[in-house]
Amino acid sequence: MTPNAGCCRSQSRGYNPAMVTRRAFLAGSCAMALTPRPRVAAARYDLVIQGGRVLDPSRRVDRVADVAIEGGRIRSIEPAIASAEAADVLDARGRIVAPGLIDLHVHVGAPDLTPAALLRDGVTSMVDGGSAGADNIDALVGVAQAAPNRVRIFLNVARTGVASPGELIDIEAADVDAARRALARHREWIVGVKVRLSENVAGDHDLEAVRRARQVAGPLPVMLHVGQTYSPLPKILELLNPGDIVTHIYSPPPHSAIDAAGHVLPEVRAARKRGIRFDVGNGRNGHITWPVVDAATRDGFWPDTISSDITGPGRTFRVFDLPTIMSKFLMLGMPLDQAIACVTNHAAANVSAFRELGTLRPGAPADVAVLELREGDFELVDNADAKRTGHRKLVTAAVVMNGKRIASPRS
Numbered sequence: 001m002t003p004n005a006g007c008c009r010s011q012s013r014g015y016n017p018a019m020v021t022r023r024a025f026l027a028g029s030c031a032m033a034l035t036p037r038p039r040v041a042a043a044r045y046d047l048v049i050q051g052g053r054v055l056d057p058s059r060r061v062d063r064v065a066d067v068a069i070e071g072g073r074i075r076s077i078e079p080a081i082a083s084a085e086a087a088d089v090l091d092a093r094g095r096i097v098a099p100g101l102i103d104l105h106v107h108v109g110a111p112d113l114t115p116a117a118l119l120r121d122g123v124t125s126m127v128d129g130g131s132a133g134a135d136n137i138d139a140l141v142g143v144a145q146a147a148p149n150r151v152r153i154f155l156n157v158a159r160t161g162v163a164s165p166g167e168l169i170d171i172e173a174a175d176v177d178a179a180r181r182a183l184a185r186h187r188e189w190i191v192g193v194k195v196r197l198s199e200n201v202a203g204d205h206d207l208e209a210v211r212r213a214r215q216v217a218g219p220l221p222v223m224l225h226v227g228q229t230y231s232p233l234p235k236i237l238e239l240l241n242p243g244d245i246v247t248h249i250y251s252p253p254p255h256s257a258i259d260a261a262g263h264v265l266p267e268v269r270a271a272r273k274r275g276i277r278f279d280v281g282n283g284r285n286g287h288i289t290w291p292v293v294d295a296a297t298r299d300g301f302w303p304d305t306i307s308s309d310i311t312g313p314g315r316t317f318r319v320f321d322l323p324t325i326m327s328k329f330l331m332l333g334m335p336l337d338q339a340i341a342c343v344t345n346h347a348a349a350n351v352s353a354f355r356e357l358g359t360l361r362p363g364a365p366a367d368v369a370v371l372e373l374r375e376g377d378f379e380l381v382d383n384a385d386a387k388r389t390g391h392r393k394l395v396t397a398a399v400v401m402n403g404k405r406i407a408s409p410r411s
């Protein structure tokens with residue numbers, strides 16, 4: 001039984017006395033006062049998130065508690081904090097209070113999907129996975145700079161970024177010098193290098209593309225988009241360093257992470273052992289099918305991180321939002337705390353700029369996702385449009401970024 005199981009059912013969406021803030025209370029009482037107003041000390045906290053199930057895998061916390069925020073940072077987590085201690089109170093009873101979500105693979109280079117839209121889903125930090133390369137990186141850096149949440153970038157090794165038909169069909173698009181110059185110009189924003197390897201993107205140059213991406217990245221991680229590659233996955237994995245990230249790990253054949261008998265390739269397990277990370281990258285096409293996930297997870301191969309690979313069109317087709325992708329993994333049997341770890345502390349560990357994120361540790365930036373775990377029947381689809389029914393669905397109820405409440409989450 002979960003700590004909030006009883007709470008969920010009694011949750012009221014209407015007026016709630018716990019939401020009366022100290023400020024409102026004082027305003028009311030002062031209006032009635034006939035004698036001089038007593039001196040009242042200022043509230044100790046800017047915001048207290050009250051009564052939620054605090055679920056922070058980074059510290060193995062899973063209990064009903066209050067979270068106090070001050071100066072944009074987490075101040076403390078305590079069994080109960082009086083409303084009078086807070087300038088503002090967020091009622092989270094019956095909900096999950098998790099660190100702000102981190103999506104390691106999004107595409108916010110086009111105007112049809114903004115970082116602000118993802119913030120309303122609870123995504124307080126994200127990495128754009130290769131939308132732009134050396135030729136068009138400045139515009140994407142501009143998007144990151146203007147965003148209300150934290151946006152960092154994996155620079156596409158190809159000068160054009162994601163392109164149609166495929167940005168690496170001509171391998172000379174992977175211009176190491178141009179990419180290095182872009183990286184040097186935007187060190188604060190570019191946190192790794194992306195390389196897309198499917199045969200329709202990179203032709204038969206996949207191995208050379210990885211070598212060039214690694215040359216550009218140096219100590220930074222390379223994120224590899226795999227699935228339907230010209231070369232077998234083990235050949236690609238040989239070229240990677242610890243800390244590199246393989247995305248689309250549940251891609252269907254050719255050259256998936258499982259063999260014909262449905263077992264995870266030994267080279268994939270060996271790569272994980274030496275520090276290669278494995279990421280979901282749901283996306284819309286060719287990246288995840290239930291039979292591949294079933295085989296891989298039956299063999300114990302779960303993701304290190306859950307990312308959406310969301311684009312503008314993905315908003316209404318097969319992807320929707322990060323909590324929906326997390327819900328797919330709940331349906332597949334992943335425990336809730338693991339699904340949250342995959343978008344918080346596990347994700348933060350991939351990006352040096354995110355090292356103090358993905359946690360509710362006192363002192364950390366106060367990025368918080370308040371999530372509702374709905375029960376019912378929910379249709380979830382893979383990239384082949386195969387439908388499955390999940391019985392729990394995560395929906396974002398409230399978001400706090402740097403200690404400030406974000407207006408109107410999508411739910």
Ligand SMILES: [Zn+2]
Pocket residue numbers: 105106107129283309
């Ligand atoms: Zn992508």
